[in-house]
Amino acid sequence: MKTRTYSEGDHYRACTAYVLGGSLRQASRDTGIPFETLQDWSKKEWWTEILQKLRAENEQLYIARYHELVTIGTEKIKERMVEGDPYVTKTGIVKFKPCTLRDICGATMYIFDRLKVLRNLSPNTMKDELDPMKESFDEFKKIALELQGKNKIETPVIDLNQIDLFPPSEALENVHS
Numbered sequence: 001m002k003t004r005t006y007s008e009g010d011h012y013r014a015c016t017a018y019v020l021g022g023s024l025r026q027a028s029r030d031t032g033i034p035f036e037t038l039q040d041w042s043k044k045e046w047w048t049e050i051l052q053k054l055r056a057e058n059e060q061l062y063i064a065r066y067h068e069l070v071t072i073g074t075e076k077i078k079e080r081m082v083e084g085d086p087y088v089t090k091t092g093i094v095k096f097k098p099c100t101l102r103d104i105c106g107a108t109m110y111i112f113d114r115l116k117v118l119r120n121l122s123p124n125t126m127k128d129e130l131d132p133m134k135e136s137f138d139e140f141k142k143i144a145l146e147l148q149g150k151n152k153i154e155t156p157v158i159d160l161n162q163i164d165l166f167p168p169s170e171a172l173e174n175v176h177s
Contacts, residue, residue, distance in 0.1 A: 006033070014038055015050040019058070077107055082143055104140075 010033065017027035024042060028035040041047050081104060084096035 006037075011041065011046065012050060014041065015047065015054055018042075019051065019054050077111075078140075081140060 010031075014027055014031050014033050017030040018024060018038070021027050021030055024038045025035055027033070028038050081099055084098045086094050086096055088094055
């Protein structure tokens with residue numbers, strides 16, 4: 001029986017197929033390299049090194065894409081906070097209804113919750129994450145004050161510096177009792 005020799009390019013191709021396909025069987029079908037050969041390769045040190053390299057490259061791509069989506073989403077949220085929610089009148093004219101404080105707070109807290117989950121952070125660690133966001137809160141406060149002046153709306157503006165977003169841990173324990 002003739003033994004086939006494989007190049008380093010074949011190794012990379014097999015690892016890439018494994019990462020994309022999710023299984024050795026799928027990688028075998030995609031590359032034409034026998035399943036048993038891929039099983040043997042998967043136990044080699046170079047296999048792990050190539051996989052780590054491929055995953056690191058893909059992770060940077062995913063982070064860049066996610067950052068782009070977050071940026072777009074944040075801009076849309078800001079746009080909605082400034083302009084309000086669009087609705088169509090009976091005559092077909094598009095008008096904008098100001099966002100309620102409840103909606104704004106809900107969206108903000110949802111974003112914080114998702115951020116904690118994504119970063120696997122506890123509420124105490126999250127406190128440190130808020131410092132860079134103070135600038136955004138100040139900007140939203142400024143927008144709210146401008147809207148209040150333009151629309152003559154008596155909307156209370158909350159000073160976020162006076163709110164304790166993270167109560168003491170004993171207060172959190174009482175919530176579930």
